[in-house]
Each structure stands twice: as structure tokens, then as C-alpha cells.
Amino acid sequence: MRAPTLDLTLLRTLVAISDTGSVTAAAKRLAYTQSTVSMQLQRLETQLGLSLHEREGRRLRFTPEGERLLTHARRLLALNDEAWSDMQARQVTGDLTLGIPEDYASLLPSVFAYFHQLYPAVGLTVICGTSAHLVEQVKAAEIDLALVTRQRNSPGGEVIRREPLIWAVGINQQPSLSDPIPLALYSPGADVFREVAEQALQAAGREWRVAYTSQSMAGLAPIVMAGLAVVVVTRSMLTPSLRPLDESSGMPALPVIELALHRAPHRPSEPARRLGELIREQLAAPSEAL
Amino acid sequence: MRAPTLDLTLLRTLVAISDTGSVTAAAKRLAYTQSTVSMQLQRLETQLGLSLHEREGRRLRFTPEGERLLTHARRLLALNDEAWSDMQARQVTGDLTLGIPEDYASLLPSVFAYFHQLYPAVGLTVICGTSAHLVEQVKAAEIDLALVTRQRNSPGGEVIRREPLIWAVGINQQPSLSDPIPLALYSPGADVFREVAEQALQAAGREWRVAYTSQSMAGLAPIVMAGLAVVVVTRSMLTPSLRPLDESSGMPALPVIELALHRAPHRPSEPARRLGELIREQLAAPSEAL
DNA sequence: CACCATTATTGATAAAACCAATCATAAAAG
């Protein structure tokens, strides 16, 4: 009358036996007694009405039915674990503030959408600011997380990704590349891009002038598109209207910079932990594409 | 320490509550007491640590979390049921003989393959014969099942599918269609096709001659392909080298025939039951394509 | 307000899952 239902606990034991190859080892892994695991296996066989295992000597072998059930079991457990962690995720509540440099906002929307899907009960606030300022805020625990750009091997935080910087100009534009080179730069101290650009030019013995400054890429764009200046961007910030300059342009090579995640000291709240993990997972991949 | 595991029994109850809309009705469906179902729901909420339902007045409503869990539950239960019935199917053993008309052998291979995948422990024997002979054998319990062709509304057996008969000739051939019409037919009494064809021609007042006879389509094929005769086939037996004749050819319309499954009397063995079900499921669909 | 239907709660009972200890067996070591 009542629909036949498998016991996922028993299936988990079955998988453990298969993984470890022995009842005793499975018991150890699952924190059961050996006798319990032995009986669980028997229970499973009784419930299904067929034998799942045989012994040849001391070695355990699964019957074809056992092997078959194992594949069902793994599928079911995977689904179970997914369901469970999804339900747990919906219990994560709280508020959370993340700081990012304005120019990286374009990278994050998909991460935010995913985060909200997983943790709908978390109120996420995003603030934009300069990397230097964000680091101060996260150190002062004014915000929970800060994703910042910085020079290689800077201390603190967790490196999420390394990205090469490149020179770029407006598409179809050919600005003057003779000294002094006209640059479109962030405001002084605003971010690492300006620092890096000036150091590279100085090291190459080149002259430059700041044709335009702004707090963000959006502000710099008009000048660059008009062909009046050269700008520094990461590869991921390239748009169809920007043309990268390679070595043949005569511009000095730019170093690789880091994208790093800083966490507020002594306060990894659960939402912050989760978002940090998600950012690492979601943004880490492209680093290998270098 | 131990991995969190959902109880599929509780999930099944949850789904029943959702389906029926009430605890009491769910209890009735599952053959539990009302109090049991009520406590099962509570247990689920306790285990997950969140509330799945609310009441507005007497009406029950699921929380967003409850709805979410419901979709997980349905997926898990579907997988569970599939796994369970797969495991049960492997316990079905025995031997089984099915009789089919030779010309239908081409329809069945995929069914046999599927059957063997589902019931690997069943030894299946297939014999070919004329419909009339097969019906006798199944009545005498010499074989377990017989799939036969017959005229419409014949008694006995279960109708699996109805199919129109059509006249066909070799592709690119144009045999003489004036009286007497040259026919390629099964041997007398072999199957319903000959009966039906002769009745149709007689009713139309036409003359014919039997240009060739054989026990099977395979034997008739050479004559038909050579353009020396017209043959009777079902739509599903048409091959690329056969051209169907429509009404404009002047040939009389042919009736619809039935494909019917006969079971041995008083002996539906488990394997026979299963194969019968499978044949019905697998062969029924095309009947709507008429 | 009384009545009906539905749900939650309580107490008791039967079943089960588990553990600790013991027994059985087979490979390995002496």
C-alpha cells in the first residue's frame, strides 16, 4: 500500500563500504560501530529482497545488483546533498557590505545574482570606492569585505586573481605616442593603475603628461575614445571600443596586478564567509587564461 | 560529523500534503493516522531547522522554503521510485515465449532490447508464425504471449494498435492496374492481409490473379520490386523501396486492421505481464499518428 | 452559540536502530 522508499542513510553506508572497500573502514568513516554497518548492509538487502554483496575469502565483492544500486545511490545522495545545502543556505541571514573599485562593478553582477539566488535572506550592500579607501574601511570594520586591486605581492588579503595591465586607445584612433605621452589616469592615490603606469614610464625613461584625470573609467572614456590620450586597463575591462596596444607600439610593458579580497578583522560573519567563497570560486577561473 | 540526510518518507508525506492540500487527506492517501502526518511535518521542520508551512485561518500555505523543498522532494522521489523499480525489475526471473508474425519482427527489436535492459534475468524466446497458428498456440498455453494481426473488432486479446492497410508497389514501378490485377499475397490462411485484400476487391467488383504467394513479406519483395505485382502492407511496413498507392490509382480502399496481444489463459506469469505492459506502452503511441 | 471539520498535542506501545561484547572465519605469521 505505502510506496516503497529507500533509506538514504543506508545508501550512504553502502557507498562508504564501496569507497573504503570494507565494512570496518566504512564504520570508521561514518562514526558507526562495525556491527551497525554490518547490519545496515543486511537491512538494505532485506528491504530490497536481494543480495548486494558476496565474499570471496575475506575480500568483499558487490553483486551486479549491488553495483547497480550503487550508481542509483550516488545519484540520489548527490541530489540529497544539493537539496540539503540549498535549504541550509536559505537560513543564512544578515546584512553584508562589500566594497569594490567602481571599474570592477561590471564583473560582479552575475556573482551578485547567483549570491542572491543562493542566499535570498541576506541583504547585500555594495559600495564603490578607491582601493586604498576600501582597505581602510575594511580594516576599521566599517564594511565586511573589500575587493581591491594592488601591486603584486602586497601584504594582506587573499589573492583572487592576477591580471596583466595593458595600454589601450580608442578604436580607430592613433594618439601621439611620442614624449610626452598623453595619459588619461585616475586621480592621484585613487587606485593602483596610476601608480603602476607612472612607475613603468619612469623606468623606461619616458616623459608623459596627464591629459585627463577622473575617479573612474567612465570619466576617462570620452577623452580616450576621442583619441586624445592613452589609458591603462586590464584585459577584462577591454570593450569593443577600446583597442589594446601591443609591444610594437613602443609603450613600456606593464606589470601584472592582483585582485585581492580583504575581510574585516575578527568578524567573518556567515554571510561574509559565503560571499567570500563565492567570489573566489566565480572569479578565480579566468586567472588561468593568462 | 555524520552527513545530513533527508528522510524520503517525510518528503513523500510533504508532497502528499501539497497534492491534497490538507494533512488529513494526505494521511488518508498514505494510510497514516492524521496525527502521524502532522508530526511528520513537524519532524521535517525540526530536522531542517526552518518552518515549511503557515496557516492562514484553516487553510495551509507553504512558505517559500516549503515550496523550494517541495521541488527538491519531487525530484528525489522520482529518482527513488526509478531506482526502486529498477532494482525490483532485476528480480523478475523466468522464461517467456512470445509469438509474432514474421513481418512484425522488424518492429520489435527495440522493444526486446529495452525489455532485456529492464529484466536481464528473464529468458525471452521469440517464435514467428502465422497469426492463426499463434492464436492456437497461445490458447493451448504453448506460448505465453502472441502478437497477431486481425480484422477489426475480432474477439479476444487486447488491441494494441489499429493500422490502415494500403496497396503498394515497387518504387519507380508502374504495374498494370487493370483487371485482373496481379497480386503478391501471403499463402492462404497465413494472415489477415490476404483475407482483407480479397474481400475488398470482391466488394468492388474487381478481378485479380495471384501472381505470387509466400509466407512472408521477405518472399514477396522480389516480385513487387520488379513491378510484377501489387502488395498489401501497413503504413509501418513501408520501406524506401515501396511506393504507396493512393485513391487516384483506382484501387479499392482497404480497411483498418488490428494488432492484438493474446495472453495464455489463466497464466499471466510475472515476466509475461511485464512484457505485455511494455509492448502496450511501446507500440501504442503510433496509433494516434493515423 | 453550537456544530462540524481540521489540526495539534499527549500518553502509551511497539518497533527499530544502535552499541558493546562475543563468536566465527580466513589470511598471515611463526
Add this chain to the structure above:
DNA sequence: CTTTTATGATTGGTTTTATCAATAATGGTG
């Protein structure tokens, strides 16, 4: 060949748990 040693099965006893029956609570209805 006997003795360990490791592993799995079995047994007895205890605790937990799932279930039911009965009852109380709740909300809607005539």
C-alpha cells in the same frame, strides 16, 4: 601445523523513535 591477527557476523540489551488512539484546540459555518 599452530597461533596470531584482522575482519565480518551474531547476540543481548538499551535507548530512541515512529506510530496510533484519544483528546484538546482552532477556525469556519449554519
